[in-house]
Structures are given as C-alpha cells and as structure tokens.
Amino acid sequence: MKKNKSKIILGVTESDAHVVANHLIAYQLRTNGYEVVNLGPCTSVAEFAEAYCWNPDASALVIGSLNGHALGDLKELLQYKEEGKIRCPVILGGNLSVGADKNRKDLEKFFEIGVDVVLDSINELLPALEHLNQNERLVV
C-alpha cells in the first residue's frame, strides 16, 4: 500500500459515456492509497480545469477515452495548459484513435495537444503515476 496520499483528478472525455472502466480505475487508485476526485463520464476540458482550480494540489489528471474521439474532445487542452489553468501532468488512456499498431507519429498528436503520458492499459496506470515525479514524457 502506497503511503503518500497524493490526489488524482479522474474523468472520461466529453463525448464518452463509458463508466465501467472509470469506476474500476477509481477503485484501483483508492485501494492503492490515492485520493480520487472522480468527475465521471462526459467531462469537458473546462470541467477538468475547474476541478483542478479547486484541487491545485492534484498530482495528475487521468483521462479515459473509449470511443475513439479523444483527439477532438481534448483539443482545448493545450490552451488551458498554456493559460496555466491546468498545471499538473495529463495522463490519457483507453481506446484512443491511435489504431492497433501504435506509432510514434500518432502519439505525437496527443503530445501536441497537451497530453503528457499515453497509456495502453489500466495496468500501466500505477507504474506511470510512480514515474511522474521524474517529470518527463513517458511512452509505455
């Protein structure tokens, strides 16, 4: 069990109503000692930013997307980051529009809009959070 109680803001992208994986991730994070602010399905970038405003001590924003529309749903992310409205690392995972054989170029698109870490599976989330303090972009 992890000792430090760092805080995670969690949610699913704006056009996406999938809740099951979202609840499993919230459960997994909580049982591993994280405090979770779960915004649930259909969360806009503005809502993530608002949650960050209320929780500036959050150590990461974890966004799930299963419907393949992550790129469109998150297009305002960079702007929010540049305006300083989201200052913590952003982790994205799920079924992204990346396709089965992921290549560097597809991932770059997510990095360009402000995503810091792209994950392939729920099981990569805890290790990724552990690595975050190294403050570098991580491709798992």
Next chain:
Amino acid sequence: MRMIQLERQALIEQSSIQLPSLEETVNLFKARTKPTVAQLLSTAKADKKMLYQPRCGVGDHKEMVDLLRTLEGLSRPDILSVTIDSYTRLLKLDQASEALRTDPRKLNGYPLINHGYEKARELEMSIDAPLEIRHGSPDARLLFEVAIAGGITSFEGGGICYNLPYCKDVPLRHSLRAWSYVDRVCGKLAQHGVIIDRELFGTLSAVLMPPAISLAFTLLEGMLATNDGVRCLSISYPQGGNVVQDVAALRSILELASKYLPEGTAVYPVLHEFMGSFPKDVIEADALIFYGAMVGRLAGATKLITKSNQEAYGIPSVESNAGGIRTARMASAAMFDFVSIDESLVQEEQRWIIREVEEIIAPVLEYAQKTSLQEAIIWAFEHGYLDMPFSSSRYAKSEVLPVRDADGAIRYHSQGKLAFSRETQNRNRRLVSDSFEIKDLATRISQDIFFFSDGHYRARKAV
C-alpha cells in the same frame, strides 16, 4: 389534491404545449374499449400467465405506426412499447424538433412531446395491444402528461432508477420531486377510477447489478409511489445469469411488496431479459433469449421484456425484434412443463436476498422517521448507505463493486457502505472466495461483465 391541480396548471403554462384538461383525459379512459395494461397484468397474474413485450421506437410518426403494426402482425406481443428518444428524455425539445424536421432517423426513439398527444392517441388506437412509454427521463412530468392525454396506460421510470443510470449531475432531489408529480397525477386519476401502471426500472445500469440493490431501490420507489397514490406497480428486475439467484430475486418482489407496500396495491414482478453484453452469434443470442424467458416462467413473472438476436449490434430490425418475442414465448409452451428448479436452493437464496434488502433499507427507513422518505433517500445516497455499482451519476458513490461467484451469481467484491450484518458479509466472503482463481480485479470484472458474450460462462460451467 388541489395542490397537484395547481402544479399541473403551472407546468403546462410554462411548457407552451397543448394539452386537454384532466377531465377530458379521464373521459377518454372511460370511453376506452380495449384493455389497459393494468387490466392485462391483473388477468395474467390470476391466470398464472406471462405477458410478452418488446422495446421499440423510431422518430417518424408514420414509421412508428408501421413498426407497431408490423410487430403486432409478426409476433402478437401482449403489450407494446414506445421507446422515447434521448433528446426528449432530457427535455431538449428544440433538438428533437430539429432532428424531426431534417432527418427523423437520427433519433434513437419516438419524440412523443414534439409529436403531441393527438399522435399518441393514434399510436394507441393503431394496434390491439396497449402501449407502455419507456424512456430514461430524470424529469418526466411533461412526457407523462402527453402520454396520459394520449390515452396511454403504462409509464416506466422513477426518481432513482431513471436518474442514476442515465444522468451525470441531476440532483436526486430534483428527479424525486419530478417523479412524485407523476405519481400524484396517477393518484388523482385513480380517484376517478383510471389506473395507470407504473413500472419501476430495477435494471439500473444493467451491468452486474446485485439483486438486493435493484430490489431495495425499486422497493423504496414503490413506497414513494404508493404514498403518492399509485395503485398499480410493475417492478422489474434484470436477469443476472444465475437461474437460482434470478428466480429467487423475482419471487422476492411479491414477498417484499406484501411486507412494505400498502394493502390493495397491485404489484407485478417483471423480468428484463439479460441487459448486459449480448452474444454476437445469432444462435447463442436466441438461446440466451429463451433462457431468460424460462427464468421468467420458473419464477412466475407476470411480464417479460424481450430481447432480439441482434442485441449485440444495436437497435434490431423489426423481424429480429419479432423473432425475439416468438423465441421467448416458446418458454410458455406446455412441452416445457417438465422443467423445474431445485426449490430448496431458491428458498435459501431468497431468504438471503430479502435479508440483504432489509439491511440496505434499514438506515433509510430509520432516518425517514425524522424527516421524510424522500429526504432519507437523498441522505442515504450522500453517505453511501444506498449505493450502486457503475453509476453514471455523481449522486451515487459507486463504492460497491460486484463480481460473479463460481456459479455465476452476482456477489460483492466490495460492499461500500451498505449496512450489511456480519452474517451477510461472511456468507458473501465465503461465496466469493470459493470462486475460481483470478489475476487482477479489472480482468476479473471484465470477464464477469462479458459473461454471456465471450464464452467464459461455457468454460466455467464445464468445471
């Protein structure tokens, strides 16, 4: 009772939709020649028969009439559905109107409010079977008004069951108040001898719903509804997959109703055929449809909501939908009279289900003595004493995580803050630890969710 008249007047004035007076609606029901849903349910229960009903709904009015007539012609369902589109459910009437104007096929159901009550009367009169409105609206006041003005005698939903699985941030206080309005109008109509069947949607999120949670929610909604004057309740439960557990849960409905609902309330157990991830293969899907109907038969359900063998792919063709009704109806055939179930196992499971339900609702009923049942429900969800897995809404904590046991019955991996006794917890722990070996929780729950669609159930049953 004057209150409801004033509320009704205010609602209709605000909405700017055309509706007849309640007196005219009462007269319409009195002049009715075909049976109401409540009458069919009552007869079916007395005759120990199961009624069969599909879901269906399209945007265009004429296409909806054709759909109902074709379904009736192909499969003679006992009750037919009008499934309402998502815009109407959320009262986005301008968007529904725009879709109707440009391309009605974009709608995932029938926009009843936009079509208006006269069109609803046409639907009800176009077929022999009576209609039920099925939707998912947290605030269904207007939809209900249009439905009854249209002479429709059955209406699904409730302040909990049509909020938490469907909405992200509609406060329970709002949905409970809106549904109390619907129930009080039902009460008013009942005073004039007009009985509207109110179905409570125990299926909730349709993903691994522990029976006691479904039954606790619908029981509380039933208590609210009967307090408001509702006299006829259909209480639905979603097929989970384990026949003993499903039969026990369905039989628990009448046991709980006789204990907690006022005498003279007509209560009907309804089975929703498996609402989770369906097999893609047509033959496997047909088998699951038939299995569901057998569960309904063994449990003595009064009504079955059927599925089609295209369920895995989305909204079915009319032929596939009709096929689902016909496949299910085979379960009522005399050739299956030989099928029975181990009654001692069912009784044991039923005893535990009732106990779990009573433990879940105990803190709510206790708190209700200090305030009202409605406020107690809101309080209990805030504290997690009432909770459900995989809620879409922020107004449930979703600290409950379900898993299947070795027999496929739905148990608790985590019970959250549900107030279960030591005995209940011990039994659950024993059942869950007896089950098959598993890797990580996410994989296990995924397998349990895709129980019927990815073949795991076959592998496990063979052990």
